[in-house]
Each structure stands twice: as C-alpha cells, then as structure tokens.
Amino acid sequence: xxxxxxxxxxxxxxxxxxxxxxxxxxxxxxxxxxxxxxxxxxxxxxxxxxxxxxxxxxxxxxxxxxxxxxxxxxxxxxxxxxxxxxxxxxxxxxxxxxxxxxxxxxxxxxxxxxxxxxxxxxxxxxxxxxxxxxxxxxxxxxxxxxxxxxxxxxxxxxxxxxxxxxxxxxxxxxxxxxxxxxxxxxxxxxxxxxxxxxxxxxxxxxxxxxxxxxxxxxxxxxxxxxxxxxxxxxxxxxxxxxxxxxxxxxxxxxxxxxxxxxxxxxxxxxxxxxxxxxxxxxxxxxxxxxxxxxxxxxxxxxxxxxxxxxxxxxxxxxxxxxxxxxxxxxxxxxxxxxxxxxxxxxxxxxxxxxxxxxxxxxxxxxxxxxxxxxxxxxxxxxxxxxxxxxxxxxxxxxxx
Ligand code: 3PG
Numbered sequence: 001x002x003x004x005x006x007x008x009x010x011x012x013x014x015x016x017x018x019x020x021x022x023x024x025x026x027x028x029x030x031x032x033x034x035x036x037x038x039x040x041x042x043x044x045x046x047x048x049x050x051x052x053x054x055x056x057x058x059x060x061x062x063x064x065x066x067x068x069x070x071x072x073x074x075x076x077x078x079x080x081x082x083x084x085x086x087x088x089x090x091x092x093x094x095x096x097x098x099x100x101x102x103x104x105x106x107x108x109x110x111x112x113x114x115x116x117x118x119x120x121x122x123x124x125x126x127x128x129x130x131x132x133x134x135x136x137x138x139x140x141x142x143x144x145x146x147x148x149x150x151x152x153x154x155x156x157x158x159x160x161x162x163x164x165x166x167x168x169x170x171x172x173x174x175x176x177x178x179x180x181x182x183x184x185x186x187x188x189x190x191x192x193x194x195x196x197x198x199x200x201x202x203x204x205x206x207x208x209x210x211x212x213x214x215x216x217x218x219x220x221x222x223x224x225x226x227x228x229x230x231x232x233x234x235x236x237x238x239x240x241x242x243x244x245x246x247x248x249x250x251x252x253x254x255x256x257x258x259x260x261x262x263x264x265x266x267x268x269x270x271x272x273x274x275x276x277x278x279x280x281x282x283x284x285x286x287x288x289x290x291x292x293x294x295x296x297x298x299x300x301x302x303x304x305x306x307x308x309x310x311x312x313x314x315x316x317x318x319x320x321x322x323x324x325x326x327x328x329x330x331x332x333x334x335x336x337x338x339x340x341x342x343x344x345x346x347x348x349x350x351x352x353x354x355x356x357x358x359x360x361x362x363x364x365x366x367x368x369x370x371x372x373x374x375x376x377x378x379x380x381x382x383x384x385x386x387x388x389x390x391x392x393x394x395x396x397x398x399x400x
Contacts (some may be wrong), residue, residue: 001144004168011106015140016042016170017157017394019149020056020074021376023361027073031361032081034149035074037378041082041146041170042109046084046314050336051104053140054078055092055112055157056147063119065091072096075111086111087296092118093135101139112139121156133160146170149357149378153383157298159393162266172378177395179353179375180386188318188351189215193309194341196221197324197358202381205388206323215317216261218310219308220302220326220337224261224265227252232292236255236270238299263313265290267303272296275331283333301327302337311344320345323356323384329366338362346372356382 004014018038024031038054045052061069072088079086084209089100111193115121115168122131133156134165140196143165143387145151150158151173169177183191193214195203200223219227222239222256229235230248255262267289275283287303289293302310314320322345326337342363345352352373370376377383385392 001044001168001170001174002281004142004144005044005176008048009142012050012142013104013140014045014052014142014144015136016045016052016054016144017147017150017161018042018054018056020054020071020078020150021058021357022074023357024073024166029073029077029385031364032077033376034378035077035361036081037172038146038170041076041081041144041172042078044171046082046107046109049106051101051106053095053101053110053112054109055115055136057116057121057150057155059116061114061116063116063122064212065113065117068112071111078109078111082109084109084392089113093139097139099139104153109301115155117155117368121299122153123156129160132156133164133349136161137164137353140165143167144167144170144319145398146172147171148160148392149380149382151379151392152382152390154393156322159397162397167398173395173398176258176377176383178381179384180377182351183319184213184389187213189285190218190317191352192218192313192317193270194220194314194320194322195223195324196326196358198222198239200226200241200248202385203249203324204244205390206384207251209388211251211258211260214260216263216313217255218313220306220310220341221324223324225299226339227264228290228308230265231240234293235248235293235299236293236295236297238293247298258273263309265302266307267305268293268299269301269303269327269334269337270294270297270299271333272298274298274376275300275328276331277330279326280331280394283331285333307337307340310341314341314344314350315349317348319349320348320352321361321387322352322354323380325358325362329362339366342366342368353377355379360393
C-alpha cells in the first residue's frame with residue numbers, strides 16, 4: 001500500500017476488501033476488533049485523497065439480501081472510528097452502490113452492503129464469480145486487499161477481483177503475515193500451541209501440521225472431549241465427534257512417536273445442561289476429574305487443575321499460539337478456563353499470538369488489554385490455514 005500511496009491515489013476510487021465480519025447482538029456490535037484493525041489502511045487512503053470504497057462479508061447469508069446480516073452497523077462504527085461521515089450503499093453493485101461511489105469526493109469513504117448478498121461472491125462456478133468480480137471492478141480504479149480474516153476464501157472479492165485492477169496489500173494483511181511468519185519460520189522454542197473451540201474437525205489440518213512444528217499442544221474447549229473419549233473415558237453428554245475418534249487416535253500416536261507433548265484436561269467443569277447465554281442464570285457447575293465425567297453431565301470448561309497445568313506449560317515457552325476458547329466463556333460460570341489461558345499468555349515472557357475470531361473476541365470481552373499480547377490476529381480460519389502452510393487465495397492474488 002505504501003507504494004500505491006507514493007504513486008498517488010488522490011481522486012482514485014480505491015476498493016478496500018476488508019473483513020468487517022464482527023459478532024452482532026441484533027444490531028449491536030459486541031466486538032469491533034476487526035473494524036479497528038482496518039482503520040489504518042482506510043485512513044491512510046482517505047488522507048491521501050482517495051475515494052475509498054470498503055467492502056466486506058458479514059456472516060453467511062444465502063446469496064440474497066437479509067437484514068440480519070446488514071453491514072450498516074459496521075459502517076456506522078467505521079465512521080465513528082475514523083471520525084468522519086461514512087456513506088453506506090444499501091446494495092453491493094446495484095443502483096445504490098453506483099450512486100454512492102459516484103457521489104464520493106476526494107478523501108471520502110463509503111461502505112457497500114454485504115458482498116454475500118450476491119450469489120456470485122461465494123460461487124464455486126468460476127464464470128459466475130468472475131461476472132460478479134467484473135461488477136465490483138466497475139466501481140473502482142485500484143484494489144487494496146486488507147481482509148485478512150477472509151484470505152483463505154476463494155471468493156470473487158478476494159480471489160477474482162484483484163486480477164482485474166492494479167492491487168496492493170493493506171497494512172493489516174502486511175502485519176498479519178509478518179507475525180504469522182514468526183510461527184512458521186525460525187520459531188523460538190519451546191513452542192506451545194493451545195487449541196480450543198468446539199470441533200476437532202475444524203482443526204484437523206492444523207493439528208496435523210503442528211505435530212511437525214510444535215513442542216507441545218494443549219487441548220481444551222469442546223474438542224477435548226473427543227480426545228478424552230479416544231483415551232477410553234466416559235464424556236457424558238459433552239460435545240463429541242464420534243467420527244473424529246480415529247483421527248484423534250492417530251494424533252495421540254503421532255505425538256508419542258515425535259516426542260510432542262499432547263496435553264489434555266485433567267479435570268473439567270460440568271453441568272447437567274448447556275447454560276443459558278441470554279439470562280446467564282447460574283449453572284451450578286461441579287468440578288470432576290476428566291476421566292470421571294458422570295453420564296448425565298456435560299463438560300463446559302477446563303477445571304482448576306488443568307488451568308494450572310496449562311498456565312505452567314505456557315509460562316515455560318518462548319512462543320505460544322492460541323486458537324479457540326477453553327469453555328463456554330460467554331457464560332460467567334464457564335469463563336475461567338479461557339480467562340486463565342489469556343492471563344497465562346499475558347504473564348509469560350513468550351511471544352504470544354492469539355488467533356481466531358472467537359479467542360480474539362474472548363480476550364477483549366473478558367477485559368484484557370490487547371497490547372499485553374504479542375499479536376491478536378483478526379483471522380480465524382485464515383490464521384489456521386496460514387499455519388498449515390496452505391496457499392491462501394487472498395494472499396496469492398496480491399503477490400505479483
Ligand atoms: C471469519 O470469521 O473467520 C472470516 O470472516 C471468514 O468468514 P467465513 O468463515 O464465513 O468465510
């Protein structure tokens with residue numbers, strides 16, 4: 001982007017592919033981290049006199065307009081953060097978008113409505129995606145890719161559009177890549193990876209890859225129960241992916257063969273049912289050993305001994321990557337595990353990277369200061385796929 005700015009962008013329409021996919025409660029943004037992350041790029045372009053056209057997806061609407069997934073709240077928040085009026089187009093490439101972009105003066109910013117209201121954005125059909133990318137290209141002179149959270153998607157605005165316009169990477173993408181490189185090249189050891197979140201299946205690729213890179217992998221969150229089951233333990237009514245037991249067996253064996261420490265919870269917090277996240281009514285959790293979960297109970301967070309165990313492993317690390325909450329942190333009764341891991345990262349001298357929409361949101365929602373971490377990635381799937389060593393369409397498209 002610096003090169004683009006040096007060449008001059010005044011009066012040019014610059015399409016910024018951002019990732020404004022923020023968590024919403026109705027129309028209230030519960031974590032604006034991803035919007036703040038793109039401000040430096042948008043502000044720099046606007047200050048240089050560009051007519052900035054910001055586009056993003058939000059959620060997974062079904063290729064048609066759906067008010068529940070409108071980007072209007074995100075556009076308003078971007079305006080607050082920029083301290084400027086931000087125009088909002090009520091469609092993505094239609095009459096409103098064309099008129100909004102045509103009405104921009106130098107230095108002004110507009111946000112287009114959700115890219116995924118258009119089937120062409122996510123289409124698997126190259127021609128359909130290409131046609132939609134053509135419509136987007138007609139709205140701009142230059143392209144800046146800065147939606148790091150979406151670079152693993154082969155979508156029209158991420159993959160097809162950059163080839164149609166002179167393009168550059170924005171500041172966010174540049175920073176993310178610089179940091180994640182430290183986790184893939186010449187990593188400082190001991191290298192500890194903390195994985196949580198609901199599903200083992202989401203993490204298969206990354207576990208596979210990390211078993212060749214990391215010194216230890218700590219597993220919490222919903223995915224831990226499939227590993228516990230693999231070890232022959234009763235997991236009650238906890239989240240379980242029966243079809244992943246075979247994969248977990250392989251990982252446990254590979255970890256032993258390669259000398260990678262694979263650390264599972266030794267105790268967990270259980271309750272008879274999933275807690276009410278709206279009322280946050282007390283769930284009266286009990287602590288049980290991880291190999292003694294009662295048949296009628298659900299594991300919802302790591303327990304106190306596991307918190308200590310994980311914290312000690314994190315303390316004794318030079319590099320830590322964390323993805324995925326340790327429990328149902330949205331409920332105060334089950335937030336302690338996630339809180340403890342975040343605190344351990346803050347206290348550890350290790351270079352710490354928090355990756356993943358959920359864990360990044362968790363540390364902010366739990367009140368941690370972002371600056372206490374080495375880096376908080378805006379990428380969930382994107383940062384995992386980067387660590388897996390995959391070619392990411394949104395980065396490949398910007399490479400030339
Ligand atoms: C994310 O939240 O990880 C990104 O915004 C990508 O969203 P997606 O998984 O719906 O493509």
